[in-house]
Amino acid sequence: MALTDRYGNPVSTQSRAALENYNAALDLIRLYRGDPVAALDAALAEDPDFGGAWAARAGLLVTATDKAYAEETAKSLRAGAAARLNERERLHLQAAQDWAEGRFIDGTMRYGRIAQENPRDALALQYAHVGCFFVGMQSELRDWPLQALRAFKTGEDGFSYIQGMAAFGLEECGDYARADICGRQAVEADPRDGWAVHAVAHVNEMRGDLDAGIPWLANGAQHWAPDSGFAYHNWWHLALLYLDKGDTAQALALYDEKVRPDVNAQVMLEWIDASALLWRLHLEGADVGARFAQLAACWARAGEDAFYAFNDLHAVMAFLGAGRAADAERTLKAMRSAAADGGDNGHMTRRVGLPLAEAFVAFEAGRYGECVEKIMTTRGVAQRFGGSHAQRDILTLTALHAALRGGFAATAEAIAIERLAHKPQSPWAGRLARRARELSAEQRAA
Ligand SMILES: [Fe+2]
Numbered sequence: 425m426a427l428t429d430r431y432g433n434p435v436s437t438q439s440r441a442a443l444e445n446y447n448a449a450l451d452l453i454r455l456y457r458g459d460p461v462a463a464l465d466a467a468l469a470e471d472p473d474f475g476g477a478w479a480a481r482a483g484l485l486v487t488a489t490d491k492a493y494a495e496e497t498a499k500s501l502r503a504g505a506a507a508r509l510n511e512r513e514r515l516h517l518q519a520a521q522d523w524a525e526g527r528f529i530d531g532t533m534r535y536g537r538i539a540q541e542n543p544r545d546a547l548a549l550q551y552a553h554v555g556c557f558f559v560g561m562q563s564e565l566r567d568w569p570l571q572a573l574r575a576f577k578t579g580e581d582g583f584s585y586i587q588g589m590a591a592f593g594l595e596e597c598g599d600y601a602r603a604d605i606c607g608r609q610a611v612e613a614d615p616r617d618g619w620a621v622h623a624v625a626h627v628n629e630m631r632g633d634l635d636a637g638i639p640w641l642a643n644g645a646q647h648w649a650p651d652s653g654f655a656y657h658n659w660w661h662l663a664l665l666y667l668d669k670g671d672t673a674q675a676l677a678l679y680d681e682k683v684r685p686d687v688n689a690q691v692m693l694e695w696i697d698a699s700a701l702l703w704r705l706h707l708e709g710a711d712v713g714a715r716f717a718q719l720a721a722c723w724a725r726a727g728e729d730a731f732y733a734f735n736d737l738h739a740v741m742a743f744l745g746a747g748r749a750a751d752a753e754r755t756l757k758a759m760r761s762a763a764a765d766g767g768d769n770g771h772m773t774r775r776v777g778l779p780l781a782e783a784f785v786a787f788e789a790g791r792y793g794e795c796v797e798k799i800m801t802t803r804g805v806a807q808r809f810g811g812s813h814a815q816r817d818i819l820t821l822t823a824l825h826a827a828l829r830g831g832f833a834a835t836a837e838a839i840a841i842e843r844l845a846h847k848p849q850s851p852w853a854g855r856l857a858r859r860a861r862e863l864s865a866e867q868r869a870a
Contacts, residue, residue, distance in 0.1 A: 426510070431544040431582050435476050436508045442470035446477050450547060453484065454585040456618050456654035460484060468503075476513035478504030482520035483551045486531070489558060490692040491731040497524050512542055519551065526767040528559050528732075536568050543575035546582045553589045558732070559768065560807035566593025584613035588620030595626045596812060603627050615647035618654045625661040629814045632850025637665045649682075656683050660697040664704070664814070668852040672710045675701065679715065687718040692735060695722055699738040699745075700818055706745050707825045716745035727755045730762035732769055733777025733809045740781045744788040752788075756781055776802055776809040780819065787822055792830025799823035800835070828859055833867045836860040 426434040430447040437443055449463035461484060467477045482500035485493040501524060504517045515538050522531030532555030538548035549572050556565040569589035576583040591607030594600075604627045610620035621644055628637030641662040649655040659682035666674040684698050698719050702712050723739040730736060736759050743752035759781055763774040783798035803819050820839060827836035840860035843853040 429476075431546050433512060433542060433545050434510055435474070436510045436513055437467075437471045437474035437476070439471040439474070442467045442474050442477065445470060446474070446480070449477075449480065453480075453547065454550060454582075454619075455614075455616055455652070457616070457651050458653070472503075473507045475504050475507035475509030475517065478507055479509070479513050479516035479520060480547060482524070483516060483535075483547070486520050486523035487551060487554045487558070488692070489732045489735060491726065491729040492690070492692075494524070512538060512545065512548075516548060516551075519548075523555070526765075526769055528555065528768040529561075532556055532559055532561065532564075536564060539568055539572055543572045544582075546572070546586060549586065549589065553593070556593075557812070558734070558810040559772075560810050562593070562596050562807060564593075566590065566597045566599075569593055579613070584610040584620070585617060587613075588617050588623055591620055591623035592626065595623050595630065600627045600630060611644065615644060616652075618648040618652050618658055621648045622654070622658055622661070625658060626812065626814055629661060629664060630846070632668065632847025632853055634665050634669055634849070634851070638662065638669075641665070656691075656694045657697055659683050660701060661814070663701055667701075667704055667708070668850050670851060670855070672705065672708065675705065676710075676712070684715075684719070687715075688722065690722065692726065695719060695742070696735060696738045696815075699723075699741040700815060702745055703741040703818060704821060707821055712745070716742060716747075720746035720748050720751065724751065727751055728758040730755075730758040730769070730773070733759065733762070733772040734811050736762075736773070737777055737781050737784065737809075740784055744784060749785075749788070752781075752785055756785065772809040776806050780806070783826075784822065787826050790829075792826040793832070795826040796823050796830065796832055796835055799826070824856060824860075828856075828863060831863065831867070833860070833864040837864050 427437060427443050429435050430450055435443060445463055445467035449460045449467060452458045452460040452463055461481060464477050464481045467474060478500050482497055482504060485497040485500060501521055515534060519531045519534035522534060532552055535548045535552035535555055539545055539552050549568060552568050553565060569586050572586050576586060587606050588610040591603045591610060594603035594606060603623055607620050607623035610617055625641055628640060641658055648658060659678055663675040663678040663683065679701055683701060702716055705712050720742040723742045727739050736755055739755050740752050759773050759778045762770055763778050779798045779802045783795045786794040799819050800823055806816050806819055824836060824839040827839065837860040840857040844857045847853045
Protein backbone atom coordinates (compact mmCIF):
# COMPACT_ATOMS: atom_id res chain seq x y z
CA MET A 425 0.00 0.00 0.00
CA ALA A 426 1.27 3.45 -0.90
CA LEU A 427 2.53 5.72 1.81
CA THR A 428 0.69 9.02 2.22
CA ASP A 429 1.90 12.53 3.03
CA ARG A 430 0.81 14.49 6.11
CA TYR A 431 -2.46 15.46 4.42
CA GLY A 432 -3.25 11.90 3.29
CA ASN A 433 -2.18 12.13 -0.37
CA PRO A 434 -0.49 8.96 -1.71
CA VAL A 435 3.20 9.52 -2.52
CA SER A 436 5.53 7.64 -4.83
CA THR A 437 8.26 6.93 -2.28
CA GLN A 438 8.44 3.78 -0.22
CA SER A 439 11.00 5.29 2.14
CA ARG A 440 9.61 6.39 5.49
CA ALA A 441 12.71 8.49 6.11
CA ALA A 442 12.21 10.31 2.80
CA LEU A 443 8.56 10.83 3.64
CA GLU A 444 9.41 12.25 7.05
CA ASN A 445 11.66 14.87 5.47
CA TYR A 446 9.06 15.58 2.80
CA ASN A 447 6.40 16.14 5.46
CA ALA A 448 8.77 18.47 7.28
CA ALA A 449 9.22 20.39 4.00
CA LEU A 450 5.43 20.67 3.62
CA ASP A 451 5.27 22.25 7.06
CA LEU A 452 8.03 24.75 6.23
CA ILE A 453 6.45 25.61 2.88
CA ARG A 454 3.04 26.40 4.38
CA LEU A 455 4.72 28.52 7.05
CA TYR A 456 7.17 30.19 4.61
CA ARG A 457 9.80 29.27 7.17
CA GLY A 458 13.27 27.86 7.39
CA ASP A 459 14.80 26.18 4.36
CA PRO A 460 12.23 23.94 2.65
CA VAL A 461 14.59 23.23 -0.27
CA ALA A 462 17.06 21.74 2.21
CA ALA A 463 14.25 19.62 3.70
CA LEU A 464 13.29 18.38 0.22
CA ASP A 465 16.95 17.66 -0.51
CA ALA A 466 17.08 15.62 2.68
CA ALA A 467 14.05 13.65 1.44
CA LEU A 468 15.76 13.13 -1.92
CA ALA A 469 18.97 12.02 -0.23
CA GLU A 470 16.90 9.20 1.33
CA ASP A 471 15.16 8.40 -1.96
CA PRO A 472 16.53 10.09 -5.10
CA ASP A 473 13.72 8.45 -7.07
CA PHE A 474 10.95 10.24 -5.12
CA GLY A 475 9.37 12.17 -8.00
CA GLY A 476 6.92 14.05 -5.79
CA ALA A 477 9.78 15.63 -3.86
CA TRP A 478 11.44 16.72 -7.12
CA ALA A 479 8.14 18.20 -8.28
CA ALA A 480 7.64 20.07 -4.99
CA ARG A 481 11.19 21.39 -5.29
CA ALA A 482 10.59 22.62 -8.83
CA GLY A 483 7.33 24.27 -7.74
CA LEU A 484 9.06 26.07 -4.93
CA LEU A 485 11.79 27.37 -7.21
CA VAL A 486 9.55 28.59 -10.02
CA THR A 487 7.30 30.50 -7.67
CA ALA A 488 10.28 32.61 -6.54
CA THR A 489 9.88 34.40 -9.94
CA ASP A 490 13.65 34.85 -10.18
CA LYS A 491 15.52 33.77 -13.31
CA ALA A 492 18.51 33.03 -11.07
CA TYR A 493 16.82 29.75 -10.08
CA ALA A 494 16.37 28.57 -13.67
CA GLU A 495 19.21 26.07 -13.51
CA GLU A 496 18.10 24.49 -10.24
CA THR A 497 14.56 24.39 -11.56
CA ALA A 498 15.67 22.61 -14.73
CA LYS A 499 17.63 20.13 -12.64
CA SER A 500 14.53 19.35 -10.52
CA LEU A 501 12.32 19.00 -13.60
CA ARG A 502 14.79 16.65 -15.31
CA ALA A 503 15.29 14.50 -12.23
CA GLY A 504 11.55 14.47 -11.55
CA ALA A 505 10.74 13.33 -15.08
CA ALA A 506 13.20 10.45 -14.72
CA ALA A 507 11.96 9.49 -11.24
CA ARG A 508 9.01 7.46 -9.97
CA LEU A 509 5.81 9.55 -10.05
CA ASN A 510 2.20 8.83 -9.30
CA GLU A 511 -0.40 10.63 -11.42
CA ARG A 512 -0.89 13.52 -9.01
CA GLU A 513 2.86 14.06 -8.74
CA ARG A 514 3.20 13.93 -12.51
CA LEU A 515 0.69 16.76 -12.78
CA HIS A 516 2.65 18.73 -10.18
CA LEU A 517 5.76 18.33 -12.29
CA GLN A 518 3.88 19.42 -15.40
CA ALA A 519 2.59 22.54 -13.63
CA ALA A 520 6.11 23.51 -12.56
CA GLN A 521 7.28 22.87 -16.12
CA ASP A 522 4.59 25.23 -17.42
CA TRP A 523 5.84 27.91 -15.05
CA ALA A 524 9.47 27.30 -15.94
CA GLU A 525 8.65 27.70 -19.63
CA GLY A 526 6.82 30.98 -19.05
CA ARG A 527 3.26 29.63 -19.18
CA PHE A 528 2.42 31.18 -15.82
CA ILE A 529 -1.34 31.03 -16.27
CA ASP A 530 -1.33 27.41 -17.49
CA GLY A 531 0.88 26.39 -14.57
CA THR A 532 -1.36 28.16 -12.10
CA MET A 533 -4.51 26.60 -13.59
CA ARG A 534 -2.93 23.16 -13.51
CA TYR A 535 -2.05 23.48 -9.82
CA GLY A 536 -5.58 24.71 -9.20
CA ARG A 537 -7.06 21.72 -10.99
CA ILE A 538 -4.88 19.33 -8.96
CA ALA A 539 -6.25 20.94 -5.81
CA GLN A 540 -9.84 20.68 -7.05
CA GLU A 541 -9.44 17.00 -7.85
CA ASN A 542 -7.36 16.29 -4.74
CA PRO A 543 -8.75 18.66 -2.13
CA ARG A 544 -6.32 17.39 0.52
CA ASP A 545 -3.34 18.43 -1.61
CA ALA A 546 -2.60 21.62 0.29
CA LEU A 547 0.71 21.97 -1.54
CA ALA A 548 -0.96 22.16 -4.95
CA LEU A 549 -3.41 24.61 -3.45
CA GLN A 550 -0.61 26.81 -2.12
CA TYR A 551 1.29 26.82 -5.39
CA ALA A 552 -1.97 27.62 -7.19
CA HIS A 553 -2.64 30.39 -4.67
CA VAL A 554 0.79 31.92 -5.11
CA GLY A 555 0.40 31.59 -8.88
CA CYS A 556 -2.96 33.40 -8.76
CA PHE A 557 -1.23 36.20 -6.92
CA PHE A 558 1.50 36.49 -9.54
CA VAL A 559 -0.88 36.50 -12.50
CA GLY A 560 -3.68 38.54 -10.93
CA MET A 561 -6.37 35.84 -10.82
CA GLN A 562 -8.21 37.38 -7.91
CA SER A 563 -11.37 35.25 -7.87
CA GLU A 564 -9.43 32.01 -7.88
CA LEU A 565 -7.11 33.40 -5.21
CA ARG A 566 -10.23 33.37 -3.03
CA ASP A 567 -12.23 30.48 -4.44
CA TRP A 568 -9.71 27.65 -4.64
CA PRO A 569 -8.93 27.81 -0.89
CA LEU A 570 -12.66 28.08 -0.13
CA GLN A 571 -13.18 24.92 -2.21
CA ALA A 572 -10.41 23.04 -0.42
CA LEU A 573 -11.77 23.75 3.06
CA ARG A 574 -14.42 21.09 2.38
CA ALA A 575 -11.83 18.37 2.77
CA PHE A 576 -10.52 19.42 6.20
CA LYS A 577 -12.20 19.44 9.58
CA THR A 578 -11.79 22.48 11.82
CA GLY A 579 -8.60 22.13 13.84
CA GLU A 580 -7.20 19.36 11.66
CA ASP A 581 -3.58 19.60 10.43
CA GLY A 582 -3.67 21.89 7.40
CA PHE A 583 -7.07 23.49 8.01
CA SER A 584 -5.85 26.82 9.39
CA TYR A 585 -3.31 27.36 6.59
CA ILE A 586 -6.07 26.98 4.02
CA GLN A 587 -8.12 29.45 6.05
CA GLY A 588 -5.16 31.84 5.83
CA MET A 589 -5.14 31.52 2.05
CA ALA A 590 -8.90 31.99 1.90
CA ALA A 591 -8.52 35.11 4.05
CA PHE A 592 -6.06 36.68 1.64
CA GLY A 593 -8.26 35.82 -1.34
CA LEU A 594 -11.30 37.29 0.36
CA GLU A 595 -9.32 40.45 1.11
CA GLU A 596 -8.11 40.84 -2.48
CA CYS A 597 -11.72 40.49 -3.62
CA GLY A 598 -12.75 43.27 -1.24
CA ASP A 599 -14.58 41.14 1.34
CA TYR A 600 -12.73 42.69 4.27
CA ALA A 601 -15.12 41.60 7.03
CA ARG A 602 -14.94 37.89 6.17
CA ALA A 603 -11.21 38.12 5.42
CA ASP A 604 -10.60 39.58 8.86
CA ILE A 605 -12.56 36.83 10.64
CA CYS A 606 -11.00 34.04 8.60
CA GLY A 607 -7.46 35.38 8.96
CA ARG A 608 -7.76 35.91 12.69
CA GLN A 609 -9.08 32.37 13.19
CA ALA A 610 -6.08 31.01 11.28
CA VAL A 611 -3.64 33.05 13.34
CA GLU A 612 -5.32 31.92 16.54
CA ALA A 613 -4.78 28.31 15.43
CA ASP A 614 -1.11 28.98 14.61
CA PRO A 615 0.37 32.40 15.45
CA ARG A 616 3.44 31.50 13.36
CA ASP A 617 1.31 31.54 10.18
CA GLY A 618 2.80 34.59 8.49
CA TRP A 619 0.49 34.30 5.48
CA ALA A 620 -2.65 34.50 7.63
CA VAL A 621 -1.12 37.38 9.62
CA HIS A 622 -0.48 39.02 6.27
CA ALA A 623 -4.11 38.61 5.13
CA VAL A 624 -5.32 40.57 8.15
CA ALA A 625 -2.52 43.12 7.64
CA HIS A 626 -3.94 43.69 4.14
CA VAL A 627 -7.42 44.25 5.54
CA ASN A 628 -6.04 46.94 7.82
CA GLU A 629 -3.99 48.48 5.01
CA MET A 630 -6.95 48.66 2.65
CA ARG A 631 -9.10 50.26 5.32
CA GLY A 632 -6.32 52.64 6.29
CA ASP A 633 -6.89 51.42 9.84
CA LEU A 634 -3.63 52.24 11.63
CA ASP A 635 -5.08 51.71 15.11
CA ALA A 636 -5.81 48.08 14.31
CA GLY A 637 -2.98 47.57 11.83
CA ILE A 638 0.10 48.66 13.78
CA PRO A 639 -0.52 46.57 16.93
CA TRP A 640 -1.68 43.61 14.83
CA LEU A 641 1.76 43.34 13.22
CA ALA A 642 3.95 44.68 16.00
CA ASN A 643 2.45 42.55 18.78
CA GLY A 644 2.36 39.31 16.84
CA ALA A 645 5.90 39.57 15.43
CA GLN A 646 7.39 37.45 18.19
CA HIS A 647 5.45 34.54 16.66
CA TRP A 648 5.46 35.20 12.90
CA ALA A 649 8.91 36.73 12.43
CA PRO A 650 11.47 34.22 13.77
CA ASP A 651 13.00 32.03 11.08
CA SER A 652 10.46 33.28 8.53
CA GLY A 653 11.33 33.68 4.86
CA PHE A 654 8.35 35.98 4.52
CA ALA A 655 8.80 38.25 7.55
CA TYR A 656 10.38 41.05 5.49
CA HIS A 657 7.04 41.45 3.71
CA ASN A 658 5.00 41.72 6.90
CA TRP A 659 7.55 44.23 8.20
CA TRP A 660 7.10 46.10 4.91
CA HIS A 661 3.38 46.29 5.65
CA LEU A 662 4.13 47.71 9.08
CA ALA A 663 6.44 50.31 7.49
CA LEU A 664 3.59 51.32 5.14
CA LEU A 665 1.36 51.98 8.13
CA TYR A 666 4.03 54.19 9.70
CA LEU A 667 4.36 56.04 6.42
CA ASP A 668 0.62 56.52 6.46
CA LYS A 669 0.96 58.01 9.90
CA GLY A 670 3.62 60.38 8.59
CA ASP A 671 6.38 58.74 10.64
CA THR A 672 9.13 58.58 8.01
CA ALA A 673 11.84 57.88 10.60
CA GLN A 674 10.08 54.73 11.79
CA ALA A 675 9.48 53.59 8.21
CA LEU A 676 13.18 53.99 7.48
CA ALA A 677 14.16 52.23 10.69
CA LEU A 678 11.97 49.27 9.70
CA TYR A 679 13.56 49.30 6.25
CA ASP A 680 17.03 49.12 7.75
CA GLU A 681 16.36 46.66 10.53
CA LYS A 682 13.67 44.39 9.13
CA VAL A 683 13.05 44.72 5.40
CA ARG A 684 16.72 44.95 4.35
CA PRO A 685 18.81 43.97 7.37
CA ASP A 686 21.43 42.68 4.94
CA VAL A 687 21.80 45.21 2.12
CA ASN A 688 23.41 42.57 -0.08
CA ALA A 689 20.80 39.83 0.44
CA GLN A 690 19.98 38.20 -2.90
CA VAL A 691 16.25 37.68 -2.41
CA MET A 692 14.36 39.27 -5.26
CA LEU A 693 11.01 39.32 -3.48
CA GLU A 694 12.75 41.36 -0.77
CA TRP A 695 14.14 43.78 -3.38
CA ILE A 696 10.60 44.35 -4.63
CA ASP A 697 9.41 45.46 -1.20
CA ALA A 698 12.55 47.53 -0.73
CA SER A 699 12.00 49.33 -4.06
CA ALA A 700 8.34 49.85 -3.26
CA LEU A 701 9.06 51.36 0.16
CA LEU A 702 11.89 53.62 -1.00
CA TRP A 703 9.85 54.84 -3.97
CA ARG A 704 6.97 55.81 -1.68
CA LEU A 705 9.44 57.71 0.50
CA HIS A 706 10.91 59.29 -2.62
CA LEU A 707 7.44 60.46 -3.70
CA GLU A 708 7.00 62.04 -0.29
CA GLY A 709 10.30 63.87 -0.74
CA ALA A 710 12.10 62.01 2.07
CA ASP A 711 15.87 61.65 2.03
CA VAL A 712 16.63 57.93 1.78
CA GLY A 713 20.40 58.35 1.79
CA ALA A 714 22.41 55.61 0.12
CA ARG A 715 19.62 53.04 0.26
CA PHE A 716 18.54 53.34 -3.37
CA ALA A 717 22.16 52.99 -4.50
CA GLN A 718 22.64 49.84 -2.42
CA LEU A 719 19.40 48.38 -3.71
CA ALA A 720 20.11 49.26 -7.34
CA ALA A 721 23.45 47.48 -7.03
CA CYS A 722 21.51 44.28 -6.23
CA TRP A 723 18.96 44.77 -9.00
CA ALA A 724 21.76 45.24 -11.53
CA ARG A 725 22.19 41.48 -12.02
CA ALA A 726 18.51 41.11 -12.97
CA GLY A 727 17.92 44.41 -14.73
CA GLU A 728 17.79 42.83 -18.15
CA ASP A 729 16.13 39.51 -17.21
CA ALA A 730 12.68 40.64 -18.41
CA PHE A 731 11.40 37.49 -16.75
CA TYR A 732 8.38 38.94 -15.01
CA ALA A 733 7.09 42.45 -15.66
CA PHE A 734 6.09 43.15 -12.07
CA ASN A 735 9.70 42.63 -10.99
CA ASP A 736 11.04 44.72 -13.88
CA LEU A 737 8.99 47.73 -12.82
CA HIS A 738 10.48 47.47 -9.33
CA ALA A 739 13.98 47.28 -10.80
CA VAL A 740 13.24 50.47 -12.71
CA MET A 741 12.17 52.21 -9.49
CA ALA A 742 15.48 51.33 -7.83
CA PHE A 743 17.54 52.46 -10.82
CA LEU A 744 15.66 55.75 -11.09
CA GLY A 745 15.90 56.37 -7.35
CA ALA A 746 19.64 55.73 -7.47
CA GLY A 747 20.07 58.12 -10.39
CA ARG A 748 21.06 55.26 -12.68
CA ALA A 749 18.98 56.40 -15.66
CA ALA A 750 21.04 54.36 -18.12
CA ASP A 751 20.25 51.16 -16.20
CA ALA A 752 16.56 52.04 -16.15
CA GLU A 753 16.76 52.45 -19.93
CA ARG A 754 18.45 49.06 -20.23
CA THR A 755 15.57 47.47 -18.31
CA LEU A 756 13.09 49.27 -20.55
CA LYS A 757 14.88 48.00 -23.62
CA ALA A 758 14.71 44.41 -22.31
CA MET A 759 11.02 44.92 -21.51
CA ARG A 760 10.36 46.19 -25.05
CA SER A 761 11.81 43.04 -26.52
CA ALA A 762 9.91 40.90 -23.96
CA ALA A 763 6.71 42.72 -24.96
CA ALA A 764 7.03 41.27 -28.46
CA ASP A 765 6.93 37.74 -27.03
CA GLY A 766 3.70 35.76 -27.20
CA GLY A 767 3.97 34.27 -23.69
CA ASP A 768 2.29 35.39 -20.49
CA ASN A 769 5.08 37.75 -19.52
CA GLY A 770 4.96 39.22 -23.02
CA HIS A 771 1.31 40.12 -22.49
CA MET A 772 1.91 41.43 -18.97
CA THR A 773 4.79 43.54 -20.19
CA ARG A 774 3.02 44.89 -23.25
CA ARG A 775 -0.23 45.82 -21.59
CA VAL A 776 0.94 46.70 -18.07
CA GLY A 777 4.63 46.59 -17.20
CA LEU A 778 6.05 48.62 -20.05
CA PRO A 779 3.63 51.57 -20.00
CA LEU A 780 4.09 51.74 -16.23
CA ALA A 781 7.88 51.58 -16.44
CA GLU A 782 7.73 54.39 -19.02
CA ALA A 783 5.45 56.34 -16.68
CA PHE A 784 7.93 56.04 -13.82
CA VAL A 785 10.78 57.15 -16.08
CA ALA A 786 8.63 60.11 -17.14
CA PHE A 787 7.98 60.97 -13.49
CA GLU A 788 11.67 61.07 -12.71
CA ALA A 789 12.33 63.21 -15.81
CA GLY A 790 9.64 65.67 -14.74
CA ARG A 791 7.30 64.78 -17.61
CA TYR A 792 4.34 64.65 -15.25
CA GLY A 793 1.63 64.80 -17.89
CA GLU A 794 2.98 61.72 -19.61
CA CYS A 795 3.32 59.95 -16.26
CA VAL A 796 -0.30 60.62 -15.29
CA GLU A 797 -1.58 59.61 -18.71
CA LYS A 798 0.29 56.32 -18.83
CA ILE A 799 -0.63 55.27 -15.30
CA MET A 800 -4.25 56.30 -15.56
CA THR A 801 -4.74 54.39 -18.80
CA THR A 802 -3.09 51.26 -17.37
CA ARG A 803 -4.15 51.13 -13.72
CA GLY A 804 -7.52 49.53 -14.45
CA VAL A 805 -5.90 46.42 -15.95
CA ALA A 806 -2.76 46.44 -13.83
CA GLN A 807 -3.84 43.37 -11.81
CA ARG A 808 -2.91 41.40 -14.93
CA PHE A 809 0.75 41.71 -14.00
CA GLY A 810 0.08 40.45 -10.50
CA GLY A 811 0.79 41.75 -7.05
CA SER A 812 -1.71 42.86 -4.43
CA HIS A 813 -3.90 45.93 -4.29
CA ALA A 814 -1.57 47.29 -1.61
CA GLN A 815 1.47 46.79 -3.83
CA ARG A 816 -0.19 48.29 -6.90
CA ASP A 817 -1.20 51.27 -4.80
CA ILE A 818 2.22 52.61 -5.80
CA LEU A 819 0.70 53.33 -9.22
CA THR A 820 -2.03 55.49 -7.74
CA LEU A 821 0.42 57.26 -5.47
CA THR A 822 2.82 57.97 -8.31
CA ALA A 823 0.05 59.28 -10.56
CA LEU A 824 -1.26 61.46 -7.74
CA HIS A 825 2.16 62.93 -6.99
CA ALA A 826 2.73 63.52 -10.70
CA ALA A 827 -0.62 65.28 -10.96
CA LEU A 828 0.20 67.45 -7.94
CA ARG A 829 3.65 68.35 -9.26
CA GLY A 830 2.46 68.89 -12.81
CA GLY A 831 -0.42 71.10 -11.73
CA PHE A 832 -3.18 68.77 -13.00
CA ALA A 833 -5.61 69.81 -10.33
CA ALA A 834 -8.71 67.95 -11.51
CA THR A 835 -6.86 64.64 -11.81
CA ALA A 836 -5.10 65.15 -8.48
CA GLU A 837 -8.39 65.85 -6.76
CA ALA A 838 -10.11 62.91 -8.41
CA ILE A 839 -7.44 60.46 -7.28
CA ALA A 840 -7.08 61.96 -3.81
CA ILE A 841 -10.82 61.91 -3.16
CA GLU A 842 -11.04 58.33 -4.39
CA ARG A 843 -8.32 57.42 -1.88
CA LEU A 844 -10.10 59.14 0.96
CA ALA A 845 -13.34 57.38 0.04
CA HIS A 846 -11.61 54.01 0.40
CA LYS A 847 -9.58 54.95 3.46
CA PRO A 848 -11.48 57.57 5.43
CA GLN A 849 -9.36 56.95 8.55
CA SER A 850 -5.98 57.20 6.78
CA PRO A 851 -3.93 60.28 7.73
CA TRP A 852 -1.94 59.92 4.49
CA ALA A 853 -5.13 59.98 2.41
CA GLY A 854 -6.16 63.07 4.36
CA ARG A 855 -2.85 64.84 3.72
CA LEU A 856 -2.94 64.08 0.00
CA ALA A 857 -6.56 65.20 -0.32
CA ARG A 858 -5.65 68.48 1.38
CA ARG A 859 -2.82 69.07 -1.06
CA ALA A 860 -5.06 68.35 -4.03
CA ARG A 861 -7.71 70.75 -2.75
CA GLU A 862 -5.07 73.43 -2.20
CA LEU A 863 -3.84 73.00 -5.75
CA SER A 864 -7.40 73.39 -7.06
CA ALA A 865 -7.94 76.46 -4.94
CA GLU A 866 -4.67 78.03 -6.13
CA GLN A 867 -5.63 77.43 -9.73
CA ARG A 868 -9.09 78.88 -9.26
CA ALA A 869 -7.56 81.95 -7.64
CA ALA A 870 -4.99 82.42 -10.40
FE1 LIG B 1 1.23 42.02 1.10
